[in-house]
Amino acid sequence: MPADFPTALVLNAVVAGLLLGGFYAAVSVGVSISFGMLDVVNIAHPAFVILGSYIAYLVNDRTGFDPIAASIVLSPLFFALGMLIYRIYYLCFEKRGQESLRGLAFFFGILFITEVALVLVFGVDYRMARSAYSDTTWRLGPVDFPMRLVVPFLVSIAMVIGVQLFLTHTFFGRAVLAVAQDALALRLMGVNTFRVKEFAFALSIATAGVAGAFLIVIQPVQPSIGREYIGLVFAVCVLGGMGSIWGTLAGAFVLGLAESFTSTFFGPSWAPAVSFGLLLATLAFKPAGLFGR
């Protein structure tokens, strides 16, 4: 190792990358469910994340309540929103067998409407939520552990593991996995797949709402930054192999590290190209993902 090798810089980049990766997992786990398991191409997922950010901001701004705790309390709201959207999607597209092209356009429209609605209500200024730990940082030798990254990291990992446990250890969760495997077989066995998919989609939107609170704790939020996450969530999802929760976690860490190193050594303005570049490369050369079946 050369003498001037920036050990501290690398260590900090690794830690920041892992912490960021945990957050990315929370943003992407919903897409792993909707896109990976249910075949619902919800490209509006990041818009719901931003909506979650603004709701957490609103609660935090008015009452001083912790944004992450607020979002967990309010997650049933997002669950209900998810149910509503899936119902519309099912009636208008899935039932008629037109989900591919028109379903995509539908979610693209939802993404756009959410973004513009947020601009109309809150304006285009950056908003930030305050919490008890926003300004504290742990130092371990040369390495920084900013609390505004550590707390979202811990809660997201807990959420992702919770989703995985729910899917593998409960009756309803296993039903979701079964729909992902073979929806037709399930229907032939007399299962109402609509109910199962509706529940799973609603769950995915609920995770988006909570992830939104993480986002506004980590950085200031503005309505249009949701677009930057479209590439990210699909990159994580495809990289991890569609519909695998552990794969999503691994893909999120890969992307977090890649982005953190890019912004440390090349400058933050190159960071968005990483996730989208990785996504393009994965799609073009290894469509089954790193951990795909």
Next chain:
Amino acid sequence: MSNRAFAAVAFASALALIAASQLVTNDYYFSAAYTVLQFVILATAWNILGGYAGYVNFGSAAFFAVGAYSSVFLYKAAHPPLIVMIVTGTLAAGLLGLAVGYLTLRMRGVFFAIATLALSVVLYTFVVNWDYVGGARGAYILQPRDLPFGLKRYIQVLYAAMVLMAAFALVVARTIETSAIGRGLAAIRDDELAAECAGVPTLRLKILAATVSGALMGMAGTTFPYYLSYVEPSAAFNLSYAVNSIAMPLIGGMMSWLGPLLGALLLGTVQQVVQVTVSSEWNLMIVGVLLVVFVTLAPNGIMGWVEAWKRRRK
């Protein structure tokens, strides 16, 4: 109507529109018409790949920006005449379209759509970091002072160029639609595997459609720097180009060249009116809401209604 007759009619109407514009004195109308026509080109071009072949392109903004930025580049390098910029930008965007066409080799449906969106962000990042064309700060472009054909203001030149380009785009789209290429693309849209088995050269047709579609979208962007006099990445890569170029064919109808034209004229005009009378945020809101409403309630667009109405009369 034969393609040659259609082309004659299209260009004759274009010339008539340019001649008629001599009666207009208010500059605002030129700039409004310019914007609407720009959307006519984008919608028509998008429909060649999206409507005829069924490959959804979310990256319209990237093609548009390639056209715009190739003009910025040429402006910085040599100040060539407008026509050189238009041709160069069209070719550059066509090359990008060619690359996107090769993507369809491996990606179908949703994955293709997401890849085009990703492409748009990657290009955006490159332009933001490319200082020669202004980077994140943007670039100032001065409109040329000497005007051809005794026109009085430069916006009239841009308007005339836009009218001719729109006519050109419509002629190209209709020629493709009525030829064997169009039938091949329709076969791909309905069932790509079956088309391949029936001997349709699917890859060649898809690459052709992607290239032509990309080139035309780029063409719409080539005059953008002169129109605004100032180009920045977030303006050239604006998501509203992508949304509009999808919404307009969906609202008009995607099966023929008339659909995108109708959709663009309707939605483009509504947006101009709303932008002036209410606000530019509301104008985007209307596009989004109309897109969702049409896609859920009238999946075949306005042309779908017309077809249904014709069938009922028989």
